[in-house]
Amino acid sequence: MMKPTNFVLFALLSAATTFSAVVVADPEANTDAIEAVKAKAKQRGSRYGTSERSGIVGGVQSRPRDFPYFVDMDFCGGALIAPDIVLFAAHCGTRKGRQIAIGAYETNRLVEGAQERFCEEYIPDPKWGYLDYGLVFDFALCKLNEPVVLSSTVATLVLNEDPSFPSDDPNVITDLIVMGFGLQYDSFGSNTPMEIPENPYLLHNVTVPYMSNEVCRSFPYYEYSIGDSSLCAGFVSGEEDACYGDSGGPIVERTYVGGTGDSKTAYVDTHVGVVSWGIGCARENSPGVYARTSTRVGWIKATACNSLDSVADFCKDVPKPLKPKPAKPAPTAGYSYSYSCDTGQDLTIRLTTDKEAYFTSWVLETANTHETIMARKYKILEYTNEHKICLHKEACYTWEVADEFGDGFLGSYSIILNGKEVAAGTGDFYDRKRESFCTTSVPPNVTPTRSPKKTKSPKVTKSPKK
Numbered sequence: 001m002m003k004p005t006n007f008v009l010f011a012l013l014s015a016a017t018t019f020s021a022v023v024v025a026d027p028e029a030n031t032d033a034i035e036a037v038k039a040k041a042k043q044r045g046s047r048y049g050t051s052e053r054s055g056i057v058g059g060v061q062s063r064p065r066d067f068p069y070f071v072d073m074d075f076c077g078g079a080l081i082a083p084d085i086v087l088f089a090a091h092c093g094t095r096k097g098r099q100i101a102i103g104a105y106e107t108n109r110l111v112e113g114a115q116e117r118f119c120e121e122y123i124p125d126p127k128w129g130y131l132d133y134g135l136v137f138d139f140a141l142c143k144l145n146e147p148v149v150l151s152s153t154v155a156t157l158v159l160n161e162d163p164s165f166p167s168d169d170p171n172v173i174t175d176l177i178v179m180g181f182g183l184q185y186d187s188f189g190s191n192t193p194m195e196i197p198e199n200p201y202l203l204h205n206v207t208v209p210y211m212s213n214e215v216c217r218s219f220p221y222y223e224y225s226i227g228d229s230s231l232c233a234g235f236v237s238g239e240e241d242a243c244y245g246d247s248g249g250p251i252v253e254r255t256y257v258g259g260t261g262d263s264k265t266a267y268v269d270t271h272v273g274v275v276s277w278g279i280g281c282a283r284e285n286s287p288g289v290y291a292r293t294s295t296r297v298g299w300i301k302a303t304a305c306n307s308l309d310s311v312a313d314f315c316k317d318v319p320k321p322l323k324p325k326p327a328k329p330a331p332t333a334g335y336s337y338s339y340s341c342d343t344g345q346d347l348t349i350r351l352t353t354d355k356e357a358y359f360t361s362w363v364l365e366t367a368n369t370h371e372t373i374m375a376r377k378y379k380i381l382e383y384t385n386e387h388k389i390c391l392h393k394e395a396c397y398t399w400e401v402a403d404e405f406g407d408g409f410l411g412s413y414s415i416i417l418n419g420k421e422v423a424a425g426t427g428d429f430y431d432r433k434r435e436s437f438c439t440t441s442v443p444p445n446v447t448p449t450r451s452p453k454k455t456k457s458p459k460v461t462k463s464p465k466k
């Protein structure tokens with residue numbers, strides 16, 4: 001059962017901006033500034049990692065738990081900027097209903113403290129779009145179905161609020177770290193070496209110097225493609241860069257707050273940009289381009305707090321909108337951290353994925369009106385997922401599980417209504433399989449039906465009066 005994962009990867013990648021044209025020196029380029037950047041390249045700072053050389057492109061393998069806020073989101077990265085908000089790139093597209101992993105160290109697996117969640121809502125920056133060869137305001141937010149509280153006090157991620165940071169002064173070198181599961185070499189015919197990648201399933205990072213927009217605009221293709229909301233980083237000589245699949249991930253400045261290097265001490269990472277685009281990867285005269293966090297930090301916070309009702313600490317300081325928001329309709333698929341079911345029609349869906357979890361998804365709908373109650377698409381391999389949903393009384397539902405590849409999956413599922421299994425099966429089907437069931441008029445009475453081996457019993461919080 002070989003599924004063409006690489007084909008899917010390629011299809012996604014080919015949508016990205018790539019050029020294989022030979023780069024000719026631009027006579028208009030500000031050569032002094034470029035020389036200054038070249039000088040910076042020689043003075044670059046230390047690297048953060050365990051091995052000498054590998055990729056993102058030209059990077060190193062990260063240490064476990066070195067980037068606890070890093071989010072793995074299928075050919076894109078992201079950053080947890082609040083317990084329930086992920087900041088990533090608008091061009092990654094909606095991730096609504098899709099599983100992601102926070103604190104990811106090995107892609108698609110929950111190791112080294114990684115936690116899975118689902119994107120419940122997606123809001124791209126209304127200003128995002130294309131500019132000549134590039135992208136501008138490439139920001140998007142995803143609201144999680146349940147907050148993640150990072151246990152570690154070792155790493156703190158803060159959004160850069162300071163428009164004059166990093167400094168454009170050519171004498172100031174600001175080393176930035178970018179991380180991701182993206183390609184480790186430019187596969188589109190560039191001058192970068194096609195090395196055999198180091199374990200591509202483990203998180204990589206690379207340290208690259210900040211470059212002012214003025215210098216960045218001096219390169220061919222970049223002149224009219226760099227907006228004020230862009231931020232460039234990289235060496236004139238290329239060699240080290242983010243690449244396809246790293247989009248959305250953060251580029252940060254790391255400040256140690258006690259100790260340095262390999263001694264386990266606390267650090268604060270300042271989020272200065274979102275991986276957005278580049279002409280190829282790690283090519284000469286083609287720095288990586290990022291969405292500049294400081295230009296949209298106001299929008300990011302206001303949207304997180306006002307549109308996505310984030311629990312973020314920073315929401316205390318964010319002014320409330322003038323008009324009160326219209327009351328939300330009663331939640332049918334309540335976020336599970338506040339899960340309680342006052343209709344007494346408590347549904348639990350359990351599904352165990354196989355080694356190709358990303359082909360598996362399902363939709364729960366009302367049987368008559370086809371209103372989507374919840375939709376989920378998986379990512380974490382060989383993992384048992386549990387979803388809790390509060391349903392209406394006396395209503396019928398269909399649950400349809402699908403395999404995008406069309407050969408089912410080597411896992412199983414179970415649907416439990418009020419403690420009683422109403423459907424169960426394996427992934428032994430072709431492209432889809434449907435289950436139907438109905439709820440009853442009364443909540444089951446006080447004698448709780450015991451599910452065989454589940455310790456976490458559903459909360460029977462009765463709201464006083466609905």
Ligand code: ARG
Binds near residue numbers: 244245288
């Ligand atoms: N657009 C790419 C993606 O979708 C990321 C590009 C970053 N490229 C670069 N050379 N820094 O993953």
